Amino acid sequence: MRILLGVSGGVAAYKAVLLLRLLREQGHRVRVVPTASALRFVGAPTFEALSGEKVSTEVFDDVPQVAHVALGQGADLVIVAPATADLLARAAAGRADDLLTSTLLTVHCPVVMAPAMHTEMWQHPATVANVATLRSRGVHVIEPASGRLTGKDTGPGRLPEPEDIARLALEVAGRAGARGAPQDLAGLHVVVSAGGTREPIDPVRFIGNLSSGRQGVALARAAQDRGARVTLVAANLTEPLDGIEDVVRVGSTAELRDAVRAAAPGADVVVMTAAVADFRPARTPGAKIKKVPGQGPAPIELVENPDILAELARERLRPGQVVVGFAAETGDETGDVLHHGRAKARRKGADLLVINPVGGGRGFGTDSNEVTIVDAQGETVAQAAGSKREVADAVWDAVLKLSPPLAATTD
Numbered sequence: 155m156r157i158l159l160g161v162s163g164g165v166a167a168y169k170a171v172l173l174l175r176l177l178r179e180q181g182h183r184v185r186v187v188p189t190a191s192a193l194r195f196v197g198a199p200t201f202e203a204l205s206g207e208k209v210s211t212e213v214f215d216d217v218p219q220v221a222h223v224a225l226g227q228g229a230d231l232v233i234v235a236p237a238t239a240d241l242l243a244r245a246a247a248g249r250a251d252d253l254l255t256s257t258l259l260t261v262h263c264p265v266v267m268a269p270a271m272h273t274e275m276w277q278h279p280a281t282v283a284n285v286a287t288l289r290s291r292g293v294h295v296i297e298p299a300s301g302r303l304t305g306k307d308t309g310p311g312r313l314p315e316p317e318d319i320a321r322l323a324l325e326v327a328g329r330a331g332a333r334g335a336p337q338d339l340a341g342l343h344v345v346v347s348a349g350g351t352r353e354p355i356d357p358v359r360f361i362g363n364l365s366s367g368r369q370g371v372a373l374a375r376a377a378q379d380r381g382a383r384v385t386l387v388a389a390n391l392t393e394p395l396d397g398i399e400d401v402v403r404v405g406s407t408a409e410l411r412d413a414v415r416a417a418a419p420g421a422d423v424v425v426m427t428a429a430v431a432d433f434r435p436a437r438t439p440g441a442k443i444k445k446v447p448g449q450g451p452a453p454i455e456l457v458e459n460p461d462i463l464a465e466l467a468r469e470r471l472r473p474g475q476v477v478v479g480f481a482a483e484t485g486d487e488t489g490d491v492l493h494h495g496r497a498k499a500r501r502k503g504a505d506l507l508v509i510n511p512v513g514g515g516r517g518f519g520t521d522s523n524e525v526t527i528v529d530a531q532g533e534t535v536a537q538a539a540g541s542k543r544e545v546a547d548a549v550w551d552a553v554l555k556l557s558p559p560l561a562a563t564t565d
């Protein structure tokens with residue numbers, strides 16, 4: 155693979171040397187493009203000797219070759235490590251004030267940036283906004299590691315180890331090559347619940363619903379293709395789940411709630427696609443309920459289940475987490491589908507609610523869907539119709555467009 159390794163000016167630039175050696179050992183062709191300040195930390199001869207390629211920092215170095223265009227278009231993968239706060243800011247602003255930033259404007263291949271800076275700089279709203287901008291354009295910004303920084307201080311901001319950067323970057327390149335999807339959810343962890351819960355009446359019977367879970371699975375696959383780390387909480391799914399990295403299988407609402415709440419503190423986004431039973435039998439006998447001939451059915455007493463979505467929206471198990479709900483509506487004499495959906499959005503407090511009409515052959519168990527996405531006030535932010543994958547992509551687009559912008563928080 156032809157890799158362009160951008161290096162910006164931070165103490166962690168020494169680790170770029172190790173990354174370069176590793177990538178060369180794996181048989182990749184690497185061209186290093188440092189910024190001028192990177193060369194204050196590591197000399198050009200080191201990069202030239204290890205890469206076997208010329209090193210330049212300025213657009214004016216190779217004028218006849220139009221270096222920034224040639225480099226950008228000739229690369230299969232760009233890795234910027236370390237990416238300083240300044241480099242992130244310049245890249246986010248689309249500046250072209252040296253060879254590296256000019257090249258970043260000409261590339262068509264996946265771009266992976268590994269930030270390294272002090273915790274305060276990483277958490278500063280300016281950097282958070284720059285990272286969000288870059289991610290929204292498909293740049294894969296890796297979460298920095300937590301630990302000892304340059305001085306005596308510790309916290310998130312450390313450059314991840316060269317082995318980890320290489321592995322992640324090559325994974326991104328592999329995925330993009332395989333699927334051609336933009337990597338605009340890269341660096342984010344998302345939890346998606348899918349399917350329908352079953353509330354046991356006795357050991358052989360349950361109260362369930364018609365949800366196939368296809369829309370939730372499409373959301374999980376779309377997120378994974380777009381670079382996110384995905385946890386799928388699968389309630390009674392029969393859909394094939396091959397290739398989805400982290401699947402937690404559950405049956406009842408109580409199990410679904412436990413699984414979602416266990417994963418949520420590590421998640422940037424939680425999407426509740428699952429059709430959750432509102433009520434469960436108050437008691438579940440250990441033995442099968444028998445029919446007594448001549449006697450009518452024994453009544454089943456029901457109790458209310460907790461509203462998992464409303465809890466997540468209220469508690470925000472991770473600061474800044476985006477919570478998305480679904481509302482399958484039919485409309486009735488008191489109002490149409492959108493009327494009920496908008497009221498539900500205001501009631502639940504989720505950041506986005508995806509309203510879809512069901513019944514009459516629509517929604518459940520079909521391969522297509524039509525949705526209106528509303529915000530917490532019930533205002534329409536997007537509409538989508540098409541395959542469940544197309545609807546899934548529209549939901550992720552809406553998540554990325556949220557204001558304030560979604561920014562991956564550090565573990």
Ligand code: CTP
Pocket residue numbers: 426427428429430431432459460461462463464478479480481482
């Ligand atoms: N939901 C949940 N926990 C529940 C019920 C629903 O988390 N106990 C979530 C669903 O996963 C979905 C959203 O809430 O994201 C809306 O589900 P829905 O069944 O339409 O909402 P209800 O509050 O049950 O409203 P309704 O009276 O229309 O059934």
